[in-house]
Amino acid sequence: MTVPQLTITTDNPLSIDSDVLVLGVLSTPDGAALAVDTAEYASIGAALEAVGATGSRDQLIRLPSIGGSARSVALVGLGVSEPNSQALRFAAGAAVRLLGGVETVTFHFPVASDEDLDAVLEGAAIAAYSFTRYRAASLDKEKNPPSAITVVGESTNSDAIVARAQAIADAIHLVKDLVNTPPIDLFPQSFADAAIEAVASDGIDVTVLDEQGLSEGGYGGILGVGMGSARPPRMVRLEYSPAGATRHLALVGKGITFDSGGLSLKPAASMVGMKYDMTGAATVLAVVRAASRLRLPVKITGWLCLAENMPSSTALRPNDVITVRGGTTVEVLNTDAEGRLVLADGLVAASEEMPDAIIDVATLTGAAIVALGNRYVPMMGDENLLARISKVADQVDEKVWPMPMPDELRPALNSDVADLANARIGNSAGGMLLASVFLREFIGTADGTETRIPWAHLDIAGAANNSGGAYGFTGKGPTGVTVRTLVALAHEFGQA
Template structure:
């Protein structure tokens, strides 16, 4: 179902020895106007161009891409000026600035096969950021188009860098390639229409994506879920003609010292159930499975990178629909492990399937547990459409934030106020699926915390990532981010796993 795209990436020291369709150089917003930042290119033609930027109307603003005729001393059909945003004299652009500018340029150069990028990227880390941005920018979702409408993405990129001879650059570019492909596979899953992606086909696609990797998949169908007591998945999914699934994906390398569990919300379409959403509230609800797509592809990236960490991903897949079989407000369900929940609102369904996943993951006693979900509209009220929230135990929460900063993704730590917990009390069950209206993102996280298990009397270290807004870009493309599915959080989870491995020695 998913045709993963993979950018060909290599490195070169001298742009003059390259033949490409386009040579991309950076323009920054300096204190006195636009500045050409051409890395190690030099050349009289570029010097003359630098003096003419203002007259050409070039500003160097982020996402600005201007095409000019190619220059004789460089074997490229087109010279491209890519805005990199504000720059400070004597300071190198940040890795994220390079990543975004490279992604923006590649995204806007569709129809060109080979692009050379000559940014100020002298170090391995900077060159890898350029490569990763390019891999993320080389994306378009075209599966259901009947004709080519100029959607052909760039297929090969050469990163021009003095670090081209460094032995560490090869693995760094390979990591960029893997990250690009797995993020783009996540985007493909999110962009799939619900007519094509539902629990059964999601499970089948997970098997296809995992093929040839050292991972094991187990799929629990509706009968197995009912028999084993997964009341959240069964309850949410029973209103649909397409029954739920729980997909367990395991990566268990022999050298692993740490066990990490990932749980992802996989509501393949959310109508709200009997607590029906308004029509306009359903138009983006194909994205409500983004958390499951994220944890799947993060695990596959970790496996392909060969990181010595055991990771298990739990994909909690259901379709939330209204019907004569659907769960009702006031119903009580029993979550895996025995806790009961009164359903006050069937549109607060994500936390119910996640409760099953968290309880099942906890039973295997991981060293850390992270869940990812497009869980609440309150996340967007609090943090907008580009900043995700992270909540949970201080240690895991702060480690996720640090990993996100390194990866270039925007996460912000949020509290879990204890005074919100009593609002989840129920008169008929252990707890209700709805609580205090104000701070709804925090209340939802506190609900999830109830299903995080203990090991030797201590709660498993846990963090909850609410990506409701950032998972789906309803606005215009920007940087390396396309319209619709973004793939946010894959890079953060991979960086988190790398950090755990580094700390474990």
């Protein structure tokens, strides 16, 4: 999906040739009011009540042109009485998502800073997405996103703001394209090929390990999970290493291109949607590419742990013991707890390079949805790193929440025959926390110390997919959650 052309201009909005001029509407104690109230918009401001404008979020009202070059006007609710960047981002996205079928859109919002300009462009660009690869063109004609988005405002950093919004939207669209692709077409090898193609012009080194390379490298977790599929697993390593970078951030992504549960087979209804189980790997790929395009001064390695979890006569069995990279043995008690097995290989490999921090991203547990629903991302790990992630997530308006890793859960992973078991049987309480305790076992220690490398685990099982109604810049389906947070974190790492 191609991101629209993005522009910032100081031109009179009524002089800009566009299909729709979008104006923000405030929700105040005294009723709806235009966020930018000029003489040119007096007739609209006087008619807000008559046309049913309330200023509430996700409300969009289309009106005829009031003159000038804009062929129509759209009123979108900001949901607040005093605009901020979060409200502007949400409203810009809602406008683009709800308009559909228009080619050009101009925003005249109350932008008071570069942050506000960035928010409007970012929200609008993210929302300008559709996935039509498998549909007849006529079915989606009225839903096509705009090809050009203009924001009225003034900044001395316009080029940088546009570049950042473009890179972020590109990254999120890449995640959505990969996740939306059905598993018949997206499997470990084709995902690896897509990764190579996605970064071909971005100065990123790519290494792909096939079955032989995985075997020689001792990646028993990825190999074990992929044993039941006719389409063998892959490990993709990405490296963005700009000159002069002094910090190194490692990102590890779960990439189960389809999760049937293996021999611990899921019920039929629970299998629908399991193409989403590679969202973590797609997120890592997108973040590394965005970092390169934004020239962030930090080294980033990305590890895409790719496998298809299928049942067959060659599939991994409950009670089988596998050896993860580095030598730890794991008794598999539940083949549907496979994500932690492929991540274990990736975490060990990432640790071997002694990065300054490791973050894994995974649609790992249904327990994450039970705990925090579908919009918050639970995160576990090193407290200082979690605090840094929380700070940047708040800045970009993504919802994360720190959760504990109770030491008393560790005995539940004991095995009678191996170093670890991958799950416990008969007690699902604290499943999200138990998974993080398992993953912690594969984080290496910092060079010359006994202290673990700072690490965070982001369980995006709930927030990675919006199965409910669309809102703001978030449509139905994959959301691209944590892309913006991780890019912001990488930027902060580069400043340290």
